[in-house]
Amino acid sequence: MKKSLLVAALALLSSPALAATPPEGVEFEPRRGFFTETDVGVFFTLGGENVYSNAQTYLQLGLGYDLTEKLSLGAHFGLGSSAQNCFAGYLPGTETCALSDNFTMAFLDVTAAYHVKVMDRLYLTPKAVAGYTRLDPAPVDPEAGDPGRAMSAPNAGLGFGIEYATGMDHFSVGADLLARYIIGPNITALSIFPKVKYTF
Template sequence: MKTPLLTAVLALLPTAALSATAPEGVPLEVRRGFFTEADIGVFFTVGGLNRYSNAQTYLQLGVGYDISDRVTLGVHFGLGASAANCFASYLPGTNECARSDNFSVVFADVTAGYLVPLATRFYLVPKLAAGMSRLDLSPTGTGDPAEPQTMPNAGVGIGVEYATPLDHFSVGADVMARYLIGPNIPTFAVFPRVKYTF
């Protein structure tokens, strides 16, 4: 008695499945809202007596929110290092820097970006950044070189972003220039980005 009913229900299942919206041909909606990102790339300083530092690893973590389809705000924490670039003077008769020519740079910045569409799900993203920096060891000044320096920074950047077909994930790449106000040190970071939007 129950077998014909079960057979009829099973026969109708493919029809019910076909009535659902097919995934093919449905345009992907780019997800916007709260996001996190992780970036790893290279970092260097310019200026100084050696003109530029050796490239070092740069790590950046961030959280933010897409205010609209075009405007994004975030807070980013970055860590880089300047290697072999003297921002003081050489000791008399030597090529030895009077202060440390190797130091780490920590950034805590508020960033704003504007997404300019270039193609479907592909954007050019100019950015502004401002915040605080911490240098350890101290490359300039007259105090104890072992004492870290804290100062404001301001920067501009340009990047690209692609909202992948994999929901939640965007990838991109940025070039960010920041100026350390006080010791007057220009810094550059170049890094790919991986962004997850909730």
């Protein structure tokens, strides 16, 4: 009698347990919505008399929003510098740059990224950027004739990255390669950086 009651009780308890969805059967969905991003990497310019500049530290901060599972828009501020690359040409008969061959480049850009799923948690992220660049001091002939003056110019570029949604909720990590062309001074800037993304 006791054995029959025990079997009946176990049968009743097992029904709700079996009705619940097992955690292993739930497909992973990365968190989407408002996000912030912090990136630290390397930066250099191409072109000029020296062909390329020395690699320098690059810092980028951003915020944005995932419009859909695949498309996101963001705004990013980036800061790097071009070291030992002359864009103004050498003074006649010398190898001295006519203007500064060391200058800071500050970027304020709008970014559109597309998320291509490779596997669970892993995405490829091609992107396009556009905005303005502040160059200080001006690396090419400033119109005002003041060699210490800064200048601003539009920029546009393309990037490619990889992003992984970690097991820690809210956090994604990845890496990007971003190429920008500064229109006017005709300078190509490259930045390579790992990134940490927090989605609220």
